Amino acid sequence: MSWTTKSLVLLPLGAVLVAAVGWWWGESPSAQRQDLPTLVIAEHRTARIQALQQLKPALEAELGVYLKIVEYPAPPQDYFTKLVTELRAGNAPDVFTIPRDLQMDDLAAAGYLANLTDAVEQWPGYQHLPELVKQLTRASFDEQVYVVPSIVAVEQLYYRHDLLTAAGISTAQPQSWQDLLSRSQQIKQQLGQYPLLIPAGLTWGMGSYTEGFRYLLASFSDYQLLNVDNQYVLAGEAVRASFDFYQTLVQQQLMPVKPLLNPEPWVIPKYEMFPKGQLLITTCGSWCKVFDWGPDSRNPIPNVDKAVQTWKFPSADGGEPFALASVVYSWGVNAKSRQQQLAQQLVLALGEVDVALVYAEKLGNVPARLDAAQHPGFAALGSRMEDHALLPQARALRTTVGANAMMAGVAQASEAVLTGRSDAGQAQQQLIDYVTNVLGDQQVKPQLTVAALPKGGKQHD
Amino acid sequence: MIKLTYENRRQLGYRFMMAPALLLMAAFIVFPAFYAFSLSLTDDALLGFAAQESSFVGLRNFSRLFGDPLFWNSLKVTLIFVIGSAVIGQFVLGFLSALALQRPVRYKPIFNAIICLPNAVPEMVVGFLWISMFASGEYGTLNRFVAWFGVDPQQWLYTFPLLSIIIVNTWRGIAFAMILLTSGLAAIPKDIYEAARVDGATDTQVFWRITVPMMMPTIFLYMFISTVTTFAIFGLVYTLSRGGPANSTEILGIYIYNQSFTAFQLGYGAAVAVVSLVVSMILGIIYVKALKVEV
Numbered sequence: 001m002s003w004t005t006k007s008l009v010l011l012p013l014g015a016v017l018v019a020a021v022g023w024w025w026g027e028s029p030s031a032q033r034q035d036l037p038t039l040v041i042a043e044h045r046t047a048r049i050q051a052l053q054q055l056k057p058a059l060e061a062e063l064g065v066y067l068k069i070v071e072y073p074a075p076p077q078d079y080f081t082k083l084v085t086e087l088r089a090g091n092a093p094d095v096f097t098i099p100r101d102l103q104m105d106d107l108a109a110a111g112y113l114a115n116l117t118d119a120v121e122q123w124p125g126y127q128h129l130p131e132l133v134k135q136l137t138r139a140s141f142d143e144q145v146y147v148v149p150s151i152v153a154v155e156q157l158y159y160r161h162d163l164l165t166a167a168g169i170s171t172a173q174p175q176s177w178q179d180l181l182s183r184s185q186q187i188k189q190q191l192g193q194y195p196l197l198i199p200a201g202l203t204w205g206m207g208s209y210t211e212g213f214r215y216l217l218a219s220f221s222d223y224q225l226l227n228v229d230n231q232y233v234l235a236g237e238a239v240r241a242s243f244d245f246y247q248t249l250v251q252q253q254l255m256p257v258k259p260l261l262n263p264e265p266w267v268i269p270k271y272e273m274f275p276k277g278q279l280l281i282t283t284c285g286s287w288c289k290v291f292d293w294g295p296d297s298r299n300p301i302p303n304v305d306k307a308v309q310t311w312k313f314p315s316a317d318g319g320e321p322f323a324l325a326s327v328v329y330s331w332g333v334n335a336k337s338r339q340q341q342l343a344q345q346l347v348l349a350l351g352e353v354d355v356a357l358v359y360a361e362k363l364g365n366v367p368a369r370l371d372a373a374q375h376p377g378f379a380a381l382g383s384r385m386e387d388h389a390l391l392p393q394a395r396a397l398r399t400t401v402g403a404n405a406m407m408a409g410v411a412q413a414s415e416a417v418l419t420g421r422s423d424a425g426q427a428q429q430q431l432i433d434y435v436t437n438v439l440g441d442q443q444v445k446p447q448l449t450v451a452a453l454p455k456g457g458k459q460h461d
Numbered sequence: 462m463i464k465l466t467y468e469n470r471r472q473l474g475y476r477f478m479m480a481p482a483l484l485l486m487a488a489f490i491v492f493p494a495f496y497a498f499s500l501s502l503t504d505d506a507l508l509g510f511a512a513q514e515s516s517f518v519g520l521r522n523f524s525r526l527f528g529d530p531l532f533w534n535s536l537k538v539t540l541i542f543v544i545g546s547a548v549i550g551q552f553v554l555g556f557l558s559a560l561a562l563q564r565p566v567r568y569k570p571i572f573n574a575i576i577c578l579p580n581a582v583p584e585m586v587v588g589f590l591w592i593s594m595f596a597s598g599e600y601g602t603l604n605r606f607v608a609w610f611g612v613d614p615q616q617w618l619y620t621f622p623l624l625s626i627i628i629v630n631t632w633r634g635i636a637f638a639m640i641l642l643t644s645g646l647a648a649i650p651k652d653i654y655e656a657a658r659v660d661g662a663t664d665t666q667v668f669w670r671i672t673v674p675m676m677m678p679t680i681f682l683y684m685f686i687s688t689v690t691t692f693a694i695f696g697l698v699y700t701l702s703r704g705g706p707a708n709s710t711e712i713l714g715i716y717i718y719n720q721s722f723t724a725f726q727l728g729y730g731a732a733v734a735v736v737s738l739v740v741s742m743i744l745g746i747i748y749v750k751a752l753k754v755e756v
Contacts (some may be wrong), residue, residue, distance in 0.1 A: 077723065081722045081723065084507050084508060084722075084725060085507065085722070088507050088512065106508035106509050106725075107508065109508070109509045109510045109512070109513070110506075110507070110508050110509055110510070110512035110513055111512070111513045112512075201707075202704075202705060202707070202708065203703060203704075203705040203706070205723070258616065258619055261619060261705055261706030261707050262597075262616070262618065262619055262705065262706060263618070263701070263702050263703040263705050263706075268597070272598075401508075401509045401510060402509060404508055404509075404724060404725055405724060405726075408723070408724045412531075415707060418707075419707050437525055438724070438726060438729075
């Protein structure tokens with residue numbers, strides 16, 4: 001054999017050997033070599049991965065496990081799609097986060113989530129959760145607990161206090177939709193900028209509901225998205241009036257419409273227009289002053305805590321203005337995990353206040369537990385301590401299986417209003433048709449149920 | 462014992478050699494197609510109760526599909542996209558490039574390489590590259606270019622969404638068209654051209670009476686391949702526009718993805734995929750029939 005031929009054979013063999021050794025070395029950290037059980041945990045977005053990396057040594061030591069962190073794609077929708085396909089295929093991680101509370105029912109109904117009811121109810125942290133959070137961690141179809149909450153987003157209207165004050169426009173809390181519209185018209189007239197953003201449209205995806213339509217629906221004190229039979233209540237005045245509100249914003253050019261039709265519709269209004277003062281009010285959550293416009297964000301607003309302040313969302317029917325709350329990134333256990341006990345211990349550990357504070361600090365939300373307020377590290381949250389105080393009074397709309405279809409329907413129907421293809425009534429019908437088509441007649445209530453349900457959740461009895 | 466003749470053994474050998482290809486086709490094309498069809502008759506989903514136990518719904522997904530304006534919009538967008546980018550854009554520019562490079566040109570390999578480069582870049586990378594080109598605001602590459610002519614910054618992907626994705630796909634596909642059509646041009650015997658010249662034919666006459674008719678099989682082969690592959694495009698358009706704004710670039714591939722992996726309705730998504738397959742097959746059959754064109 002000539003040297004050339006020998007090289008051709010030996011070089012690839014050497015490369016394979018080096019790669020194999022590297023792989024073995026990389027996959028064999030000290031913890032694994034000690035034969036500790038391994039738990040695979042999915043995480044996504046740089047800030048969340050950093051938080052988990054920071055917590056990993058303590059969690060490993062506490063539970064006596066090796067935690068293998070698997071990095072998933074960043075945008076929540078892509079993360080969720082990958083997670084769901086892996087859960088279906090049976091090769092998903094042992095532990096993972098669920099971006100929004102309203103995705104839990106669909107995952108639980110599909111049999112992907114382990115039932116954590118006993119473990120969570122015996123967990124000391126459970127008693128420190130606000131009632132609303134407790135409700136949002138139970139699946140509506142069987143009232144069982146499938147997730148452990150860690151952090152919560154408190155969602156309100158965020159406005160440019162600095163610019164409104166400079167222009168002599170009132171910054172008092174708007175009490176009603178009409179108040180908010182009048183304020184918006186005044187802003188448009190005086191500043192010549194878009195006053196208000198309430199997300200809508202297809203490309204905003206589930207955010208069209210969670211960051212937009214949901215605020216409007218929750219403005220009706222007596223309205224709940226579900227009736228006592230767990231059907232979606234989509235016909236009736238609250239839904240119609242919500243589409244009407246969008247239609248008014250579009251017709252009076254109070255909301256920037258074009259950017260909402262872009263592939264990444266949040267980029268221009270939230271990351272460009274709002275920091276530049278070309279948009280004055282937007283719906284947003286407790287993450288916004290950190291993640292969207294904080295000093296370390298890509299679009300910092302100088303002195304953001306003073307420049308940007310919050311209003312509660314005004315009521316549509318004479319009720320009190322309110323803040324919305326969502327359980328975000330709660331922890332779930334794969335029903336097919338071979339390490340059920342350990343995985344349950346891990347998610348309970350992830351529900352502790354210390355952990356929630358690390359995540360809240362990095363990501364910008366607030367801890368789900370009320371006892372976090374007594375923790376020495378709580379002060380690090382700054383102005384978000386006020387958001388945390390709103391938790392006991394915050395409002396939420398409970399959803400059930402099919403939330404994904406309902407949100408897709410909202411995205412489609414609201415886009416039709418944005419583009420002028422449909423008026424409010426047509427959009428409502430479009431929503432009903434879509435959800436009925438996807439979920440079947442049984443899951444959609446054709447008439448509005450106005451039974452006086454308590455704020456903050458559906459009640460069965 | 463049956464004694465095989467030499468011819469029989471040879472035939473058997475050919476079939477044996479074809480077996481791996483047939484097995485692969487069965488495993489990765491035929492079986493998935495049948496599976497997709499069976500899935501389209503159920504309410505299977507990736508989420509909710511149907512994910513645990515799906516049920517047979519007959520043709521309900523198809524009846525929903527045919528009454529779904531978004532599906533018809535998607536089909537229309539797909540046809541415009543295929544005609545605009547594959548049939549017109551890539552073919553015309555690819556043919557012109559092939560003709561131009563038939564002539565003696567200095568630095569011919571460099572021109573060849575320039576035309577072939579877009580095809581060497583992965584689909585997603587092309588998408589991100591053109592996002593940067595089309596980016597709105599004053600820093601977008603195209604906006605910087607048009608600013609030299611006093612044009613204000615545009616939101617290209619919003620104002621001309623379908624045209625934008627057609628341009629990108631045309632740019633990417635010219636190389637394939639050029640290579641295939643060049644091989645077709647090279648196969649035309651030179652003596653036919655010489656005979657035509659001796660008979661006094663002009664360049665235009667030579668092109669329309671000899672080149673085009675002799676190229677017909679290659680042209681139809683190219684049309685067949687490019688139509689079917691463009692019909693199935695996903696990554697490029699998904700990266701660029703995700704089907705928006707307002708569904709204006711929602712080609713069938715994206716519509717199927719959205720139904721299956723954003724709305725998580727596998728049954729319905731499979732129904733759209735089956736219809737898409739049927740449309741592709743009809744187009745394919747038309748081309749295959751046309752490929753038998755007599756020159």
